[in-house]
Amino acid sequence: MLSIKNLHASIEGTPILKGISLEIKPGEVHAIMGPNGSGKSTLASVLAGREEYEVTEGEVSFKGKDLLELSPEDRAREGVFLAFQYPVEIPGVSSTNFLRTAVNQVREYRGQEPLDAVKFLTLMKEKMKLVEIDQKLLSRALNEGFSGGEKKKNEIFQMAVLEPSLSILDETDSGLDIDALKVVANGVNQLKTKENATIVVTHYQRLLDYIVPDFVHVLYNGRIVKSGAKELALELEEKGYDWIKEEVSGTAV
Amino acid sequence: MSKDNEILEEFTSKEYEHGWSVNYEADEAPIGLNEDIIRWISAKKEEPQWMLDWRLKAYRHWETMEEPTWPNVRYPKIDYQSLRYYSAPKQKKKPSNINEVDPELLKIYDRLGISLNEQKRLQGIAVDAVLDSVSVGTIFKDTLSKLGVIFCSFSEAVKEHPELVKKYLGSVVPATDNYFAALNSAVFSDGSFCYIPKGVRCPMELSTYFRINAANTGQFERTLIIAEDQSYVSYLEGCTAPQRDENQLHAAVVEIYAAEKAEVKYSTVQNWYPGDKNGKGGIYNFVTKRGICAGNHSKISWTQVETGSAVTWKYPSCILKGDHSIGEFYSVAVTNNYQQADTGTKMIHIGKNTRSRIVSKGISAGHSQNSYRGQVQVMKRATNSRNFSQCDSLLMGDKCGAHTFPYIDIHNSTAKVEHEATTSKIGEDQIFYCNQRGIDSEDAVALIVNGYAKEVLNQLPMEFAVEAQKLLALTLEGSVG
Numbered sequence: 001m002l003s004i005k006n007l008h009a010s011i012e013g014t015p016i017l018k019g020i021s022l023e024i025k026p027g028e029v030h031a032i033m034g035p036n037g038s039g040k041s042t043l044a045s046v047l048a049g050r051e052e053y054e055v056t057e058g059e060v061s062f063k064g065k066d067l068l069e070l071s072p073e074d075r076a077r078e079g080v081f082l083a084f085q086y087p088v089e090i091p092g093v094s095s096t097n098f099l100r101t102a103v104n105q106v107r108e109y110r111g112q113e114p115l116d117a118v119k120f121l122t123l124m125k126e127k128m129k130l131v132e133i134d135q136k137l138l139s140r141a142l143n144e145g146f147s148g149g150e151k152k153k154n155e156i157f158q159m160a161v162l163e164p165s166l167s168i169l170d171e172t173d174s175g176l177d178i179d180a181l182k183v184v185a186n187g188v189n190q191l192k193t194k195e196n197a198t199i200v201v202t203h204y205q206r207l208l209d210y211i212v213p214d215f216v217h218v219l220y221n222g223r224i225v226k227s228g229a230k231e232l233a234l235e236l237e238e239k240g241y242d243w244i245k246e247e248v249s250g251t252a253v
Numbered sequence: 254m255s256k257d258n259e260i261l262e263e264f265t266s267k268e269y270e271h272g273w274s275v276n277y278e279a280d281e282a283p284i285g286l287n288e289d290i291i292r293w294i295s296a297k298k299e300e301p302q303w304m305l306d307w308r309l310k311a312y313r314h315w316e317t318m319e320e321p322t323w324p325n326v327r328y329p330k331i332d333y334q335s336l337r338y339y340s341a342p343k344q345k346k347k348p349s350n351i352n353e354v355d356p357e358l359l360k361i362y363d364r365l366g367i368s369l370n371e372q373k374r375l376q377g378i379a380v381d382a383v384l385d386s387v388s389v390g391t392i393f394k395d396t397l398s399k400l401g402v403i404f405c406s407f408s409e410a411v412k413e414h415p416e417l418v419k420k421y422l423g424s425v426v427p428a429t430d431n432y433f434a435a436l437n438s439a440v441f442s443d444g445s446f447c448y449i450p451k452g453v454r455c456p457m458e459l460s461t462y463f464r465i466n467a468a469n470t471g472q473f474e475r476t477l478i479i480a481e482d483q484s485y486v487s488y489l490e491g492c493t494a495p496q497r498d499e500n501q502l503h504a505a506v507v508e509i510y511a512a513e514k515a516e517v518k519y520s521t522v523q524n525w526y527p528g529d530k531n532g533k534g535g536i537y538n539f540v541t542k543r544g545i546c547a548g549n550h551s552k553i554s555w556t557q558v559e560t561g562s563a564v565t566w567k568y569p570s571c572i573l574k575g576d577h578s579i580g581e582f583y584s585v586a587v588t589n590n591y592q593q594a595d596t597g598t599k600m601i602h603i604g605k606n607t608r609s610r611i612v613s614k615g616i617s618a619g620h621s622q623n624s625y626r627g628q629v630q631v632m633k634r635a636t637n638s639r640n641f642s643q644c645d646s647l648l649m650g651d652k653c654g655a656h657t658f659p660y661i662d663i664h665n666s667t668a669k670v671e672h673e674a675t676t677s678k679i680g681e682d683q684i685f686y687c688n689q690r691g692i693d694s695e696d697a698v699a700l701i702v703n704g705y706a707k708e709v710l711n712q713l714p715m716e717f718a719v720e721a722q723k724l725l726a727l728t729l730e731g732s733v734g
């Protein structure tokens with residue numbers, strides 16, 4: 001579904017991603033871990049099409065299309081969803097109004113009829129149950145004054161409504177209390193199908209107890225320096241990143 | 254230039270939609286301004302002597318006045334002798350009701366999306382259509398008159414209800430009030446008149462639609478609204494003008510009188526031609542709007558969505574004379590390209606326990622300048638009066654300006670006056686967040702701007718609110734790609 005080949009990207013002339021390759025098939029869950037500043041959010045942003053990042057080398061194909069050619073909104077409409085590490089606030093715009101605009105623009109792109117108010121609200125109700133989000137939160141302005149955890153939950157709620165084929169969760173677990181973490185993970189799992197794939201960016205093995213990854217990758221200094229099965233996450237939790245850093249500098253060019 | 258600005262720049266360059274004009278045979282005053290012109294206008298309108306005298310007095314006063322220079326706007330000096338002060342479509346015979354109006358004229362309004370056909374009209378809005386210097390027709394007049402509500406053109410009111418006009422004309426905005434009000438008083442050609450009798454809740458929105466068509470002609474209309482004890486009316490005003498290279502002057506006066514427990518809600522969606530992308534042409538909108546809450550427990554509420562005009566100078570105000578009276582001002586002012594707006598309000602607290610609320614949302618894009626100017630005055634007698642002002646500015650791009658000039662003048666120590674102000678920028682990250690959910694940048698800006706202006710838009714009657722939302726999006730369209 002997603003194929004990243006030798007991806008290099010820089011911001012304001014500073015290279016951040018330095019040759020990332022990754023293959024993701026439908027139905028798979030990939031976890032990306034790595035120290036602060038290693039480029040995890042950058043990778044997510046580049047995939048989502050944030051324009052400050054310049055792709056200097058490499059290719060990305062998504063469901064057979066050249067992803068890098070598409071505008072950010074078209075990537076979203078093709079089914080790429082990014083749950084932001086820091087969701088922004090949009091004062092005065094209710095979540096409901098925002099999501100309805102989003103859903104209908106996505107539908108239009110796919111040649112589907114727009115959802116009328118009743119159908120849309122039915123969809124909202126159904127998804128609200130899934131992530132156990134409070135209706136009151138959704139009638140408020142988007143993310144405005146939301147607590148850190150509420151913002152993260154709202155990201156997953158939006159994901160549930162938009163039903164993307166590739167979801168990238170950037171540290172969705174940070175800021176969530178234990179109960180919320182379970183709820184969110186449970187939501188993600190319920191949304192999992194054979195057709196869609198998930199990338200989970202996290203610092204903590206704890207989340208991976210709930211969302212079980214097929215692969216774990218370690219991103220360090222703009223490269224994927226190690227990949228493995230879910231046990232790798234446990235090993236990282238135990239030993240930290242130093243041994244990986246050493247391994248890398250041992251073989252460094 | 255950052256991507257952010259590039260996006261916004263593209264988004265802010267949409268063409269004006271109502272820029273067309275039509276040719277019709279017109280009845281025009283000669284160009285220029287002097288006492289004879291005023292006599293000419295008055296004669297044309299078959300006015301009584303008192304009306305002419307009132308005009309001449311205003312004119313003589315205007316001659317002694319200087320054009321104000323304190324607003325934060327720049328425009329070349331207006332040559333008042335080069336303008337035409339009256340232009341009206343020639344109608345073969347005076348229509349006695351809307352069905353007799355020349356269908357060609359009605360077509361102008363159809364094209365603007367304003368149907369003057371009572372059958373086709375959405376229920377609940379009565380319209381008075383003013384084209385250049387005259388009212389071409391008022392609909393739903395009969396329905397209203399059964400309730401005793403008078404809603405007609407100003408000229409008609411002068412003839413049919415002289416005692417009301419004499420009593421209230423100039424009582425809120427005196428002919429000598431300011432330069433443009435004096436000019437208007439001398440040369441005003443038409444406008445709307447509205448009288449709500451005691452105890453009547455006007456069952457439909459009353460609306461005036463102003464259209465400038467003729468070139469080189471100023472538009473000077475007057476609106477007078479009188480709400481008797483315990484009455485209620487909601488009044489809407491809309492306006493457009495053709496796209497022309499030269500600037501055109503619009504100097505209107507609106508007066509509102511609210512008696513005891515009366516409530517008047519006045520909403521404007523101003524969409525005069527703003528000039529082109531380079532700042533050529535556009536309307537100079539120099540308007541005096543003022544209401545007096547004369548009776549106890551009365552209320553006047555101004556809501557304005559200002560998107561058009563090259564230069565705007567406008568401060569809808571409330572004189573809170575009655576005890577417990579309430580004044581409100583809700584405003585969204587958008588400026589784009591080279592538009593300049595200096596707008597705000599005055600709340601003058603005279604009575605006890607008076608309340609005022611000011612919510613101003615400025616949006617500046619392109620090279621425009623947007624100023625809020627507001628005055629809150631609390632007089633000696635106004636014990637326990639309260640004011641709350643919220644003035645927000647939203648900037649799109651880095652070539653525009655937003656300015657706030659609050660004036661607070663308090664003569665009673667029990668008064669409580671609060672002022673809050675914020676300035677923000679539409680963030681690239683907000684637009685990207687929307688994009689990431691599948692929303693294109695243009696709709697993202699529309700969402701963000703409408704969210705920002707929500708508190709004001711919520712004050713508008715339903716039909717108007719939708720219109721205003723679209724207009725906001727349209728005005729800013731082209732600033733994001």
Ligand SMILES: Nc1ncnc2c1ncn2[C@@H]1O[C@H](COP(=O)(O)OP(=O)(O)OP(=O)(O)O)[C@@H](O)[C@H]1O
Pocket residue numbers: 011012014016034035036037038039040041042043085
């Ligand atoms: N405008 C910029 N100019 C230079 N460097 C930048 C710029 N923006 C981000 N960076 C750097 O890019 C690197 C990668 O950042 P990124 O946010 O992708 O890290 P991350 O792996 O997500 O970290 P964390 O775990 O803390 O979220 C960081 O070192 C960051 O300082």
Ligand SMILES: [Mg+2]
Pocket residue numbers: 040041042085170171
């Ligand atoms: Mg990060």
